[in-house]
Amino acid sequence: MKTIKKLYILLLFAAFSLHAQQTPAPKQSGDITLTGGIAHIGNGEVIQNSLIFITDGKIIGVYDATMTKRPLKGEIIKIDGQHVYPGFIAPDTTLGLVEISAVRATEDQDEIGEYNPHIEAIIAYNAESKVVESMRPNGVLIAQSVPQGGTISGESSVVQLDAWNWEDAAVKRGDGIHLNWPNSFRRGRWWLGEDAGYSPNKDYASDITDLKDFIVQSRAYESGDSSIKNLPFAAMQDVLDGTQNLYIHVDSEKEILDVLKFKKEMNLEKVVLVGAYRAYKVADQIAKADVPVILARVHSLPEAEDDDYDISFKMVKTLVDAGVTVALGNSGEYWQSRNIPFYAGQTTAHGLSFEDALQLITKNAATILGVGDKLGTLEAGKDATLFISTGNALEMMGNNITHAFINGRSISLESHQTELWKRYMEKYERTE
Template sequence: MKKYLYKYIVCVAVLFSGLSFAQQTPAPKQSQAISIVGATAHIGNGQVIENATIVFENGKIVRVGASATTQTAGKVIDAKGKHVYPGFIAPNSTLGLVEVDAVRATKDEDEIGNFNPHIRSLIAYNTESKVVESCRPNGILTAQIVPRGGRVSGTSSIVQLDAWNWEDAAVKVDDGIHLNWPSNFSRGRWWLGEPRGLSPNKDYAKQVIAIQDGFNEVSSYLNGSRSPKHLPNEAMNGLFKGSQKLYVHVDTEKGMLDAIAFAKKNNVKIVIVGGYHAHKIATTLRQNDIPVLLHRTHSVPEMDDEDYDLSYKKAKILTDAGVLVGLENSGQMERMNTRNLPFLAGTVAAQGLDKEKALQLITSNTAKILGIDDRLGTLEVGKDATLFISEGDALDMRGNILTYAFIEGRMLSLETHQTKLWKRYMEKYSRK
């Protein structure tokens, strides 16, 4: 009896584990041309086409224009009264690297050690993640997967969010290396008896020198015999050759200025990630052509004397100053909150930035910063048909209701665990 009971329990456990963790089957390759007709097309570069027609086949956009002058082909989707957008792009994300914060076995976002440029986030990316799946119904179709921890965290890659495995998911492999710049301030560790609040980081200068010493060592290795082979140093080769970018995670004004000087000295291309005080050095950023992936818009001020709405309007300040800005969403519950990315841009628009420029913060601007603007970020001929149709304004949670979504022309399922729960409880309330 116990034997059969045990088998029964095992079978039930396997069944429910499959229901709980399996993602939908990735969409099949586009088999026929598709035409979206009648929608308002938000191109992603500031342009809007009313009553537009967009035609794509073999995963690429082949025609975009006014419906009156643009010929359709293949399957026609009537999108009159709706809106078409390029797929949103989530940079600096740990999507697919952690599934459940409280379950250690599902966490694969960092590695032991302080210098890990050879650690590649791509091979740890979990395409079966239910968190990844939850982003697609809000229009997030592409993400930069970034490792965490240490001084040099590792190497990021860019993926599309509907794939069988990480090889299929890859859009751009090993796009850049991530450096956590030291802060020139530190917070008192009360549990060690240190004073509470901010105080100068007495080790800041030493930490910056250590970074430069590490880069000098890498440069010497790459310009020497490169024997014996040293994997961390080898992983930095693309950075010194110019094929990779250095993503510097830094927030303070002095930290950013020092990082810019460091980049010039080492002749590497950098992107500021976080940039909490970037608005204070906007002119310097513009003059040095350094883009910023700005910290989460939905956050409170860190300093007592700052405007309560500083985080909301910072993107506009930088954009008006001529800085190339994208939005990133790292922080508390960052993976689950990734689906709110469009509403971060919507908040920026509510603070005065033109709505189409706000859209660029999560489409074309981010694509340029990540180096994928030849394929993604706008609805233009020759680019990937990674786009979606929304009932209304996709930067507003009331209008962000997707009816269709496509990645490289493949029609996606928009069903997730969350949408199933929503439908279930909507039915419950409709019975009252």
């Protein structure tokens, strides 16, 4: 048995070693000028013939080439007729925390215990992940790496996807703490002989009381004698003083309304609803409370038998029309995060304009995650994190990336998948 185990470990190691992460691109040296591209700014504006200047990892100017005579400088990249986009942002993922879900040793997404606001997911982030590098060929250059499990899972961080290590990857370390709201209904534990159907959760009210008590105790800790360190209470202080988001994962209509009430009663300034499957039913209340929403994966089946078959696609339009700031999330997935451009594209067939759909994974996502001053739009002063596609990047056929930059660094678009594609394309070309 020991021999078999050793062999298994060696094979697993070899599988990981066959393809190492692409070497991160070096720091930008010299100026870069992009000319002739169709620039999708990310705020609804489009420049059909653009001129974009990049210096020291920053965008220093975006102009309409037909309206300016500014001289070109540095490396000139002609992209006539191609599309330029801000780097797509994937919130609510476990990117870098899970490599192979069937191999427990490659998972580091949750910790033991119910209240873990002091646990940082970024510490476990694996910059060498093959899954992480597979995001970039679709234009996904930024992600939110989120812990899972428990009542309060821990602290997420915003990362860029071309890094040597987690310190290098962090764009914003500790953007918020994640709370899993209790359910008012609970499925029966069939393994204990209970009915497997749903029934009211008798502990729902007490579960909310426990959350309120935790918030009250955290506030008392800050105002009292904190000479004896309490890590969970100390970790809540940025949420309580309004400098950090509290991401509340919640789905049902009643629970969402209870979260809005909880926000008001606990005097919490920055609350974000995550998942929010039934948010469209209470869109006006959410907008009135000025609470943004990160929706679950758009490519999801309806949760109830009487839901419209396309409810996951069209709920976005309802929320946007109500005035809610909406971003598209990934329901804690990792490898499926590469499909987030196509989630946004799906919404264009259900009421949203292309530029509004683009904001769901650029400007809106950056604003919600607290990195809107650096990312999300193609504007002077922001990080030069962007990419160029020959076609519409929100469509599978059009999403064909030719260049990508993170902080002005021209990054590799190769991955295990692209290498396999080239390999088998050569095979079929030889057999024709």
